[in-house]
Amino acid sequence: IEPRASRAFSASCMSTEGCRREKWHLLRQLLSIRPSTSHPGSCIENIFWEVAATVEGDYHTIKPGLFVSAISNSLGCQRQPEIRNCLTRLYHCLSITTGQLDLRELLCSLYALENTRHVYENPSRLLFSFFKLYAAPGGSAVRSDVVRIISIAAVTRAEISRMLMVTHHLPRFVKLSRFQSFLAVHPNIIDAFRLQLWNQLPDSSKLGYLQSREDASARWFCQYAHEINVKSATTFRDLSSLRCSFGAWCKFHQGVTRIQLQQRTVSLRKCKTSILWWHSYTTQQRISHARRHIAAVLGERAIMRRVFRTKWHRYSCSKGRLRQISDNFESHSVEIAHGAFILRHTMISTFRRKAMIRWLSWIANVMKWEKAGLLMHRYLRRRIFKQWIAHFRAVRGFRVGEEESINKQIWLASVIKQAEKANMFVMQAAKNTRLTAIADKKQKAASVKMNLLAWNQRRRQAERAADDRIKLATQQDMRAKRIAKEKEDRAAAFKAAWEALENSYIKEHQRATLSWLDSSSSKSHVSKAFKRIKREFYQPPTPRSINREAQLKSLTSIVLIKMESVLFQKGIVMGHLIQQYAESSCGFLSHDEFRSLVRDLPIDLSPEQIRVVVGTLDADNDGYLGVEELENALHQVHKYNGVSASPWRMYIDPAQDVMCYHNLATSELVFEHRMHDAKLMEITKSNFIAETELEAINHIRRERALAWTRVKEDYASVVMTRMYRSFRSRREQGRLMWKIQARRQKRNAARHAIVATKLQCWWRVVSARLLFIAKVRHHVEVIPNLVERKLYYCNHNTGECTWTPPRHGSNVLHAPQDYIVVNENNRVYFVKWSMSPNEAHLRMWNKPSGYRRCTKCLQNIALLECIDVPGFFCFRCFRASFDDHDFARGTKQQRRVSPVSCTLCSQGRTASWHCLSNGPGLAACSLCFTRIENVDMKWLRI
Numbered sequence: 001i002e003p004r005a006s007r008a009f010s011a012s013c014m015s016t017e018g019c020r021r022e023k024w025h026l027l028r029q030l031l032s033i034r035p036s037t038s039h040p041g042s043c044i045e046n047i048f049w050e051v052a053a054t055v056e057g058d059y060h061t062i063k064p065g066l067f068v069s070a071i072s073n074s075l076g077c078q079r080q081p082e083i084r085n086c087l088t089r090l091y092h093c094l095s096i097t098t099g100q101l102d103l104r105e106l107l108c109s110l111y112a113l114e115n116t117r118h119v120y121e122n123p124s125r126l127l128f129s130f131f132k133l134y135a136a137p138g139g140s141a142v143r144s145d146v147v148r149i150i151s152i153a154a155v156t157r158a159e160i161s162r163m164l165m166v167t168h169h170l171p172r173f174v175k176l177s178r179f180q181s182f183l184a185v186h187p188n189i190i191d192a193f194r195l196q197l198w199n200q201l202p203d204s205s206k207l208g209y210l211q212s213r214e215d216a217s218a219r220w221f222c223q224y225a226h227e228i229n230v231k232s233a234t235t236f237r238d239l240s241s242l243r244c245s246f247g248a249w250c251k252f253h254q255g256v257t258r259i260q261l262q263q264r265t266v267s268l269r270k271c272k273t274s275i276l277w278w279h280s281y282t283t284q285q286r287i288s289h290a291r292r293h294i295a296a297v298l299g300e301r302a303i304m305r306r307v308f309r310t311k312w313h314r315y316s317c318s319k320g321r322l323r324q325i326s327d328n329f330e331s332h333s334v335e336i337a338h339g340a341f342i343l344r345h346t347m348i349s350t351f352r353r354k355a356m357i358r359w360l361s362w363i364a365n366v367m368k369w370e371k372a373g374l375l376m377h378r379y380l381r382r383r384i385f386k387q388w389i390a391h392f393r394a395v396r397g398f399r400v401g402e403e404e405s406i407n408k409q410i411w412l413a414s415v416i417k418q419a420e421k422a423n424m425f426v427m428q429a430a431k432n433t434r435l436t437a438i439a440d441k442k443q444k445a446a447s448v449k450m451n452l453l454a455w456n457q458r459r460r461q462a463e464r465a466a467d468d469r470i471k472l473a474t475q476q477d478m479r480a481k482r483i484a485k486e487k488e489d490r491a492a493a494f495k496a497a498w499e500a501l502e503n504s505y506i507k508e509h510q511r512a513t514l515s516w517l518d519s520s521s522s523k524s525h526v527s528k529a530f531k532r533i534k535r536e537f538y539q540p541p542t543p544r545s546i547n548r549e550a551q552l553k554s555l556t557s558i559v560l561i562k563m564e565s566v567l568f569q570k571g572i573v574m575g576h577l578i579q580q581y582a583e584s585s586c587g588f589l590s591h592d593e594f595r596s597l598v599r600d601l602p603i604d605l606s607p608e609q610i611r612v613v614v615g616t617l618d619a620d621n622d623g624y625l626g627v628e629e630l631e632n633a634l635h636q637v638h639k640y641n642g643v644s645a646s647p648w649r650m651y652i653d654p655a656q657d658v659m660c661y662h663n664l665a666t667s668e669l670v671f672e673h674r675m676h677d678a679k680l681m682e683i684t685k686s687n688f689i690a691e692t693e694l695e696a697i698n699h700i701r702r703e704r705a706l707a708w709t710r711v712k713e714d715y716a717s718v719v720m721t722r723m724y725r726s727f728r729s730r731r732e733q734g735r736l737m738w739k740i741q742a743r744r745q746k747r748n749a750a751r752h753a754i755v756a757t758k759l760q761c762w763w764r765v766v767s768a769r770l771l772f773i774a775k776v777r778h779h780v781e782v783i784p785n786l787v788e789r790k791l792y793y794c795n796h797n798t799g800e801c802t803w804t805p806p807r808h809g810s811n812v813l814h815a816p817q818d819y820i821v822v823n824e825n826n827r828v829y830f831v832k833w834s835m836s837p838n839e840a841h842l843r844m845w846n847k848p849s850g851y852r853r854c855t856k857c858l859q860n861i862a863l864l865e866c867i868d869v870p871g872f873f874c875f876r877c878f879r880a881s882f883d884d885h886d887f888a889r890g891t892k893q894q895r896r897v898s899p900v901s902c903t904l905c906s907q908g909r910t911a912s913w914h915c916l917s918n919g920p921g922l923a924a925c926s927l928c929f930t931r932i933e934n935v936d937m938k939w940l941r942i
Contacts, residue, residue, distance in 0.1 A: 020155045023093035024200045026086055027109055064091045104133050108152055112197050116209040123194040131179055140173040150189055153196035207470055406932055413903040414922045435890050449759040502700045509696040513689050530684045551640040552652045556616040560637050561649045565664035594625055645690035648683045774888035776809035781875045782816050784833045817861050819848050850899035850910025867893040904928040913939045
C-alpha cells in the first residue's frame, strides 16, 4: 500500500508551495488524532527521537517505512490505513525539498502548533528554541538552517524569497548572540514569522486562546473597577474628613492672618520712623561733609596764595639787596667776606643738621625693626601654641570618636541581634500561624478533595459552555449580519422599484400637463393665471402693499428662493426637508448649521449677508431656527415670490431696485422694462407644470411611505412567528436536558463516593509516612567512628547499630556536630573528627569556642534545640526530654544548634565571649574582645 500512496502523493504535489500547505494540514490532522488514539503519557516528540535513536549514523537517513511503522505502532494505530497514509504523505512533504527527512523541522512545527500562546505573545522565544535545536555543540548554526527556522511556516514563494533577501548578508555560521542582534535589527522578520505561524494554527486553538485572553481581560476589568470603587470610596472618606477640619483650619488661618497683619503694621510703622530718622541724619551728614570739603578747598587755596606771595616778596627783596650789594661792593668788601664766612658756616651747619636727622631716622628704623622682630617672635610662639592646642584637641576628639564608634558598634550589634531575635519571634509566630493554617487545610483536605472531582466536572462543563457560547456568539453575529444584509437588500430593492415608479409617475403627469396646456380646455385657466401674474408684476407700490414690497426686496426671500431651487434640482423638496427636521429629535436648526447648509449649496453670500438672513429668520431671537419659523418664511416666499417648484421667481433686484423675473434653472433675468406678454405666458405655463410636478411628488412619496410601512409590518410578523417557534423548541430542549442532568448527577454521586474512599486511604498513607520520618529522626543517631573513619547508625529504640543507613528516611537524619566528646582514662577531651584518611583528627582539652554545651548533661556539645522550650540538648538528652509524636503532629518544632559567630567583625569567626550588659545578642571573638576589653561592659565566656 505504501509505495502506491507515495507515488500518488509525489505525482499530486508537484510544487513546493503545495507540499508546504499539505505538510501543515497533515500536522494539524495528526494533532487532532493523537488525543483519541494515543495512550496517556505518550508524546510524538519522544517517539520521533526514539525512531532517530534506532537508526545508526545520521537521523536524516530514516526511511519512510520505518518512520510510518514506528509512529503508527507507538500511537496504537497499526490497523488504521488512513493514519498510515497520512504519515506517509507527511514524510514525503518533509523530504521533498532536500530529499531527506529532517526531524528537527518536524519537532519545531509540532511545538509551534502546541504552543499557541507563545506564537501570539512571544514568537522570539520560539525562534530561540528552534535555533538551540538546530545549533551544533559549539553553539553556532549554519545560515541555511537559520533561513529554514525563520521560514518554517512560510508557504508561498514570495514569503520564502523575502526571508532569503533579508538573510543573505549573514555569515556562514551564526551564533545565538548574532541571531538575537539580527532579529533586533529586523523586527519585521518576527512579525512575518508570527503571522505565518498564526495562519497555520488550527481554528480550535485560536478560539481557545482568544477566549482565555478575553476571560483574563474581563477579570482584569472587574478587578480594575473594584480598585476604582475602593479609591473613590477612600477619596470620599478623605474629603469628608478634610471638609470637617477645613472649617476649623479656615478660622485659625483667619486669626493668624489678622495677627500677622497687625504685626506687619507695627513693623511698617517702626520701619517708617527709622527711615525718616536715617534720612534726616544722612542729610545733615551730607551737608556737613560738603561744608568741610569746601572749607578745606578754600583753605588750601588761601595757603597756596600766601606761600606764593611770601616767596615772591622774598625774591624781590633778595633781588633789591643784591643790586644794592653789587653797587656797594667795593665799599663793603670786608662785609662781603664776612658774609661769605657766615654763609659757609651756615651751609656746614645745615649739612651737619641733615646728617644728624638721617642718623636719627636710621636709629628710629632700627628700633622699629627690633620691635617688629619681637612682635613676630611673639606671634609665631602664639601661633605654634594654638596649633599645638588644636592638634591636642583633635587627638583627644579622635580618641573620643573612636570610643564612641566602638560603643556605637557594640550598640548597633546589640540592636541588630535584638532585631534578629524579634524577627525570629515574628517569623516563629508566622510559622506557627502557617502551621495552624496548614493543619486547618489538612483538616479540610478531605472535603476539598471530595469536591475536586465536582469542580473538574464543572470546569469541563464550563469549557463546553464556553465553546457553545463562542459558537452561539458566532452564529448570532452571522445571523445579525445576515439580517442586516437582508434589510439592506430589501431596502435597496424597495428604493430602486419606487424610484423607477416615482420617475415614471412624475413624467406621466408632466406629459398630461403639457397635453392639457396644448388643448383648448386650458385656455381659460391659463388666461386667468396670466392676468394675475401680469397684474402682480406691474402692480405699483402703494401704502397697502408695504408688506409685499418688503417681501420682494428681502434678502431672506432671495436666499430661500435660491435654496429651494437648488434642492429641487437635486430631487429634494424644501417643505419635506423641514418636515424631516420636525419629525427628528431636535426639531430646529442652529445658526451654525444653517450657515453650513448655505455654504454647502452653490449660493454666494458674504458673512454679513448670512448674518442678516439668520437674524431675519430667527423671529424670537432664541439662537435657533425653529420649524414654524422656517415654514412661515417659506409660506411668505410662495405667496409673493412665485410657485414652489417653478424655476421662475419674482423679486426686486437689490442692485438696480427694479422688479424682475429670474429663471434659477437657466440664470435668465428679465427686468420690468424688458418684460413682454410672451415671456409672461411662458412663466405662466412653467408655473402650471411645476405645480403638477410638485403634487405628483407629494402623492407618490406618501404612497411610498405607506408601502414601506406595510413591508416592515409583514417582516415583523414573520420574525415574531419564527421567535415563537424557537421558544417552543427551547422549552422542549430544556425539559429533555433536565432528565439528562438528573441521570448525570446520579453517576457523579457514585464517583464521589469512590473518590472519597481513595482520599481517605491517601491521607492515612501520608500520616503514616510523617510519623515514620519523625520516629526515625528521633531514635536513630549518626555517630562518627574515629578509628574506621566511618559513620555508623545507632537505633536507640531497638539498641541496634549498623554501618548501613536505614532504607527509608536516611536523608532526614541529623548529621553529627563538628566536635565530639571523648572520655579516655577518666579524662575528657574534644575531637574535631574527619572522614578523610589524609586529614588527622584535631584533639583539644578545652571546649572549642562558639559551640554550646548541653544544658541537661553539661558535658556533650549541643546538637538540637526545641523552638518552644528553652535550652540546648545533645541527641541523647533531646530524645529523653521530648516525645516523637509531638514533632510528628507538628505541635513542636526542632532545629539544629549552629556555632555562635562574632557579631562585631562579621568575618565568620566563632565567638568566644558573650556580652551580658547590652543584651543577649552581642558576641565577640578573641581579636574583637582584646580591642574592646577596656569598655565598661560585662562579658561571659562561651
